[in-house]
Each structure stands twice: as C-alpha cells, then as structure tokens.
Amino acid sequence: MLYDENQAAGTVRSLEETDFFHKQTRIVLRNCGVIDPQSIEEYIARDGYAALYKALTDMTPDSVIETILTSGLRGRGGAGFPTGLKWKFASGNRGKVQKYVCCNADEGDPGAFMDRSVLEGDPHSVVEAMAIAAYAIGASKGYVYVRAEYPVAVKHLGIAIQQAKERGLLGRHIFSTDFSFDLEIKLGAGAFVCGEETALMTSIEGKRGEPHPRPPFPAVKGLFESPTILNNVETYANICPIILNGTEWFAAIGSEKSKGTKVFALGGKIKNTGLVEVPMGTTLREKDIGGGIPKGKKFKAAQTGGPSGGCIPASLIDTPIDYDNLISIGTMMGSGGLIVMDEDTCMVDIAKFFLEFTVDESCGKCTPCRVGTKRLLELLNKITEGRGTMEDLERIEELAAFIKENSLCGLGQTAPNPVLSTLRYFRDEYVEHIVNNRCPAGVCKALLTYKIDPAKCKGCTACARACPAGAIIGSVKNPHKIDTEKCVKCGGCMEKCRFDAISRD
Amino acid sequence: MDEKGMIKSFDMLRAVKERTLPRLDPESGGKPRVVVGLATCGVAAGAQGVYDAISTELEKQGLNDVLLVRTGCIGICQFEPVVEVSLPHQSKTTYVRMTPEKAVRMVDQHLLGGNAIAEYTIGAKQ
Numbered sequence A: 001m002l003y004d005e006n007q008a009a010g011t012v013r014s015l016e017e018t019d020f021f022h023k024q025t026r027i028v029l030r031n032c033g034v035i036d037p038q039s040i041e042e043y044i045a046r047d048g049y050a051a052l053y054k055a056l057t058d059m060t061p062d063s064v065i066e067t068i069l070t071s072g073l074r075g076r077g078g079a080g081f082p083t084g085l086k087w088k089f090a091s092g093n094r095g096k097v098q099k100y101v102c103c104n105a106d107e108g109d110p111g112a113f114m115d116r117s118v119l120e121g122d123p124h125s126v127v128e129a130m131a132i133a134a135y136a137i138g139a140s141k142g143y144v145y146v147r148a149e150y151p152v153a154v155k156h157l158g159i160a161i162q163q164a165k166e167r168g169l170l171g172r173h174i175f176s177t178d179f180s181f182d183l184e185i186k187l188g189a190g191a192f193v194c195g196e197e198t199a200l201m202t203s204i205e206g207k208r209g210e211p212h213p214r215p216p217f218p219a220v221k222g223l224f225e226s227p228t229i230l231n232n233v234e235t236y237a238n239i240c241p242i243i244l245n246g247t248e249w250f251a252a253i254g255s256e257k258s259k260g261t262k263v264f265a266l267g268g269k270i271k272n273t274g275l276v277e278v279p280m281g282t283t284l285r286e287k288d289i290g291g292g293i294p295k296g297k298k299f300k301a302a303q304t305g306g307p308s309g310g311c312i313p314a315s316l317i318d319t320p321i322d323y324d325n326l327i328s329i330g331t332m333m334g335s336g337g338l339i340v341m342d343e344d345t346c347m348v349d350i351a352k353f354f355l356e357f358t359v360d361e362s363c364g365k366c367t368p369c370r371v372g373t374k375r376l377l378e379l380l381n382k383i384t385e386g387r388g389t390m391e392d393l394e395r396i397e398e399l400a401a402f403i404k405e406n407s408l409c410g411l412g413q414t415a416p417n418p419v420l421s422t423l424r425y426f427r428d429e430y431v432e433h434i435v436n437n438r439c440p441a442g443v444c445k446a447l448l449t450y451k452i453d454p455a456k457c458k459g460c461t462a463c464a465r466a467c468p469a470g471a472i473i474g475s476v477k478n479p480h481k482i483d484t485e486k487c488v489k490c491g492g493c494m495e496k497c498r499f500d501a502i503s504r505d
Numbered sequence B: 001m002d003e004k005g006m007i008k009s010f011d012m013l014r015a016v017k018e019r020t021l022p023r024l025d026p027e028s029g030g031k032p033r034v035v036v037g038l039a040t041c042g043v044a045a046g047a048q049g050v051y052d053a054i055s056t057e058l059e060k061q062g063l064n065d066v067l068l069v070r071t072g073c074i075g076i077c078q079f080e081p082v083v084e085v086s087l088p089h090q091s092k093t094t095y096v097r098m099t100p101e102k103a104v105r106m107v108d109q110h111l112l113g114g115n116a117i118a119e120y121t122i123g124a125k126q
C-alpha cells in the first residue's frame, strides 16, 4: 500500500478532538455512538448492571431514594420535578401493594429526538435504571411507553429486555436477591397528549389516551389504580451513573438548582444540527448555537420547550439555561428541543406554527383547550393576513390567560406559551403586521408585495416565464411590471432574476 | 462460566466485563474495531449501505479479525454517515459523510494499509 500523502500529522482526526465534543459532558449519552446497543456484553463492559448490583446488594430501597434525592436530579420530561421526591411519594407500603414503574418515551415535541437516541444507542441504561427505580419504590412490574413511529428504538429496547431476561438481570431473584422485576414495551400511537402522565397511563391500560384530573397523583393512584412512578427516558439514563459515582459527583455538575446535564436536540437555522449534552447552566452563546448560523445571517431567537415553551431572544443569549432561569424568562426546558431562528423567521408565524400543532393535538376533552386554542389561532391568522387590530392583541392576552388557567391538562395549560412569549419579546413585530400591514421577516404571504425596479430591469423576460400565475407583464427589452392582483406571492420571479431587479416587502 | 449464562453474582458480572473490554479498546485487545452509526439519523443518511460495503470489502480482503460494529447516534447528525476506526497503537479516526465508495477505499487504505485518509475525517470537514 502506498503512503497516503493526505495523512498529515497533528490535524484533527477524531470526534473527541473537536470543539464540538470538548464542550460537552456526556453522562446520559455516555454509551451512545460508542457501544453496540444490541450487545449486553458491551454495555456490561462499560459498567452496565453494576449500579443495579450495588443497589440490590449494598443499599436499602430508602437509601437509593435518598441518593437520588440528594443528587438533585430533576425530571427531564419537561417540568423538572425532583426525581427522588417522586420516588419517595410512591414508596409507602412496599411489599404490601402492587406498584408500577413507567418510562415515558412518547417524545411528541416537534424537533425533539433525545429520547429516541438514548433508546436506540443505549437501551440497557433505561432497563437497568427502571429496575433500580422498581427496587426503590417496591414495584415488580414496569412499562416503557414508546411511540410506534420509533421502530429502531422499539427494536433495540426489545432486544435489550430479551437479553436482560436471558442473563437473569430481569425476572425473578435478580442477582440471587429477593427482588424480582419484569419489563414490557407498550406502543403508543403517537398522539402528543399521550405523553401527559395520566393520559399515558390510561393508554397503557388499553383505554383511550385522555388526561384526567389530578389529584389523585399517580404516586397514589396511577396505572391500574396502583401507586406508579413515571419518568422520562433521559431521567432514567442519569440514574446508574449517580448510583455508581455518588451524589457529590453529580451535584458538582450543573447550576445551583438544576444539577447534572441536559441533552439538547439542535435544529433550525444552524450549521451543526444534532445532539449535544452540556452541563445545566450553559448559555446559548457557550453552546455556540451549533456552530453558528448559515449564510452569515443573524441569530434572532431560539425556541425551547416546543409547543409548551417559548423563545430565548438574542438579547438573552447569555442566560444560563436551567429550569428556573427559563421559567423566569417566560419559556421552559421542555424535553430539550432547541430550534434556532434567524432574521428570516417571522415570530408571529412561529407562534402560529406551534399553536396549529396544539390545536391538532388537543384531545378535545375540555372546552378551554379545544375551543380556546382554535379562537387563539384565528386571532393569529387575522394578524398574519393583515386583518388584525390592536384590540386583537389584548384579546389574545386575555384568551391566553383563560386557557392557561382553565385547561385540564398540561397541553392546554401551556398551549398559549409560544404566543405569549413571542408577544413579550417581539411585540413590535406583531404591531408592524397590524399597523403597517408588513411582515418584517418577509414570511407572511398575504402581506408581501413583489415589485420590479424599472431602472434595473433589462426586460429579459425570465421572470415572466417563471411566473405560474401569468402576473408579469412587459415586452422584451422593456421593464416588466407585476400585477399585484394576480400575483400569488410564490417568489419564483425573484429567484430567476439575474439583475437583482425584484424586491419583496 | 458459559458465554450466555445467567449472571447471578458480582464475579460473573465482572467476568463478562473483562472478557468484553478488549473489544471496546483495541489498544489492549489487539483487534481493529470499526463502528458505524446506525441510528435513525445514520440510516436516513445511507449508513446501511456504508455498513454493507465495509462488510463486503472486509470479506473480500480476508480481514477476518476486524470487528465491524453497529452503534447509536453520536450526535453529529449533520455529518452522517459516520464511521469510526480504532486500530491497535493508533488513535481513533472519525470519518464523516461516508459513502459506500469511500468506505471501500477506507478499508483498503486504512485497515489494510494502516494509513488514515485525512480528507474524509471530521477534521477536514469542519
């Protein structure tokens, strides 16, 4: 073989040497992309099932709960509820009543794929953690609720459960102790509302996945009327390292009230889309917003928390991202989807996008959500179509407050957030739509007009040929004109013009 | 203890760990390890074809001791398909945006010849 002349010593050759990797702290993703997820041996080689062994043989159930409690771990499914506390609430009457542990892998937020990646890349970490949780609260049965649209995740999880059973790491008398635990997969049909805890449990029971009022909380009366805990995939993926490395190790990572790391799925207008795991309290600037924004465009805002969250405007780019800071700036952590928006994004349009999602996904059980979100969407549509009034802004705020307060479940209670958040930071943009009938980002079609600058137009006819509506008039070598009545605002002419003569406003 | 037996004690768990560790760490195991990202993002970018091409080429070249492994998402969806190569006495190489053709060249030049192809690595594509 010839010596490869391209091989230069000292250049970056592996992922570990890149900045992208250096900025991360990989706890949840410790095995993703490293081990073969279909091999229990490779998982064990990375200390897999050692935490379960330690918990079962060296710790009481109460000391497991105490460990998780003092580590400061909070739920990664969105609300950030302390995981140890949740377990504690469900820990009474061990051995006397049937209990369940459940895992939420419904992951319905548009743009989120953290949980999918963990299940695909390291399924045993969830299996092992669920066994530890079951030991802690005194449960003998668990369910993982996964959306059916995740076939690879379902397959890898199924293989992991099968392998753990064959090796005696699930089933009866695990590690020759009195502890027995069995785990099953339940497929969800992909309704966003089924990610809500009470709806998820009714769906596992085989009924229609609809939320019901709390209390009673699942810790008291959950699945099949029994005490139940439900945690998110990423929450579980933190458990084994905490058991093995101790609470101090974990509590040293992150910010004061949000310990550990968070996995973010970076998407939108950035160069490097993908998954990153960073300590809680990292700022968007430090995250480098995924390598920056393509085509030299300016960063405008980032959406967190999907349809339940809001945006972080450019002015707050240095906010340390943790549960409490996000709440105080009017958004929330959510599951970790992070959608970056640049100057070409219309904030009213973004609010509309998320609201359309919630209108579609509302289960319809309660009126404030079912009807309220529709009315809210109509108001937004009025604005993007140039029919809005300043009074509409007040009506939006009133209606939003009403929906938040009167909806039965988290879906309705958070549905107005994207609207409220964009209104808080980009009110000018709403006003511009209403007062001047202008969409500053050039997105809302109804408000756009395309114009040809007669001084620049050479009469080449390229635009006229491109126009699907026959809206461009003019003869060869003479400046053309756009008939705004006929124009469908597709922008086709602008793309074709070689003389930069067409503008949009 | 047999290879697939029940794991009932810490010693049994440790035995599996020690038996498997060399697979993950070619430095100590002596066998080359090639890892292909075959999570949803990798598959969407065509990683299965890359995996198959490597598999075929390994067989063709008689490289029976190379461990070809499927793995999950490493986080750089933008750069999929991603292939990582670890050889004894050589630091790891991350290949990005691989194609079946590039993969064949990688097998011939890197695995057989011992020289990483710098232009396909993440360093070249950043």
Ligand SMILES: Cc1cc2nc3c(=O)[nH]c(=O)nc-3n(C[C@H](O)[C@H](O)[C@H](O)COP(=O)(O)O)c2cc1C
Pocket (backbone or CB within 6 Å): A074, A075, A076, A077, A078, A079, A080, A081, A083, A104, A105, A106, A107, A108, A109, A192, A193, A194, A195, A196, A197, A198, A230, A231, A232, A233, A235, A335, A409, A410, A411
């Ligand atoms: C409409 C709605 C959808 C939700 N979807 C998810 C989801 O996909 N995944 C998830 O983990 N939690 C979801 N949640 C939050 C769960 O109800 C629950 O709080 C969480 O799974 C608890 O786990 P954790 O404490 O580990 O975060 C959703 C909540 C609501 C209201």
Ligand code: SF4
Pocket (backbone or CB within 6 Å): A193, A211, A361, A362, A363, A364, A365, A366, A367, A369, A370, A407, A408, A409, A410, A411, A412, A413
């Ligand atoms: S708030 Fe919406 S999703 Fe939740 S129960 Fe009411 S209608 Fe259903």
